[in-house]
Amino acid sequence: MRIPENIFQTIYEHLLPTACITCQEFQKFSICNKCLDSLRDGALFNYQCCCQCGIALQAPEVALQKCVACQHLEPYFDETYCLDRYEGLLQKPLHELKYQKRIAFANALSNTWNLLIGKDFVNTHADYLLPVPLSTQKLAQRGFNQSWEIARRIYCGQHIQKTPYVLQRHHYSEHQAGSSLNNRQQAIQGMFYVAADDIQKLQNKTVIIFDDVMTSGATLNEIARVLKDNGVSRVINWVLLRAARPI
Ligand SMILES: [Zn+2]
Numbered sequence: 001m002r003i004p005e006n007i008f009q010t011i012y013e014h015l016l017p018t019a020c021i022t023c024q025e026f027q028k029f030s031i032c033n034k035c036l037d038s039l040r041d042g043a044l045f046n047y048q049c050c051c052q053c054g055i056a057l058q059a060p061e062v063a064l065q066k067c068v069a070c071q072h073l074e075p076y077f078d079e080t081y082c083l084d085r086y087e088g089l090l091q092k093p094l095h096e097l098k099y100q101k102r103i104a105f106a107n108a109l110s111n112t113w114n115l116l117i118g119k120d121f122v123n124t125h126a127d128y129l130l131p132v133p134l135s136t137q138k139l140a141q142r143g144f145n146q147s148w149e150i151a152r153r154i155y156c157g158q159h160i161q162k163t164p165y166v167l168q169r170h171h172y173s174e175h176q177a178g179s180s181l182n183n184r185q186q187a188i189q190g191m192f193y194v195a196a197d198d199i200q201k202l203q204n205k206t207v208i209i210f211d212d213v214m215t216s217g218a219t220l221n222e223i224a225r226v227l228k229d230n231g232v233s234r235v236i237n238w239v240l241l242r243a244a245r246p247i
């Protein structure tokens, strides 16, 4: 008798139900079908978004496919794709990962990404996928880089090399949260650098940067600036959650 390949997975799912990461209902998967459907219908990736910074477009911006901010001052990065809004269903699971150190949520969040938009991005032309790095001190404090823990599990073409080491970050004691946009842009300058041994391999390459949360875009813009200063030709951002535009 032939044993189905997924029999152990099936037994496991029936014996060990799991709680959905967003509604906590016990069922088979890390995110339940109801929550998945709700994201399929309402998550940010369904909307017309700025091709450069990923923010939801307002009606007058749709024709150009670019938000007013990017029209006035073009960022260094070339494209941005976001799964959902920061205020949406996935904020709480992300906080469980980042602040409660529940590492299983990285698996569930990347699984959610793969189910919803993984197929759309699997043929993306790029050479490297790098997470937004943490400083060594921050990494020691948290124990893991949440962006890397998600990025390492998401689908992308096999031609894309994933690595958390190429991009590095200095440690600054000032915390970004709560500071104004201008201060954030100033605070982030000079914070990132490329590991000396890796500069050569970035020449004329396309790099995807994965970030868990994009707020003002200052961090990703500074990273793109540093990468392009080091010879990268194109920078694409993949973002789990995108904050709404500042009022
Ligand atoms: Zn659910």
Ligand SMILES: [Zn+2]
Binding pocket: 050, 051, 052, 053, 054, 055, 066, 067, 068, 069, 070, 071
């Ligand atoms: Zn924009």
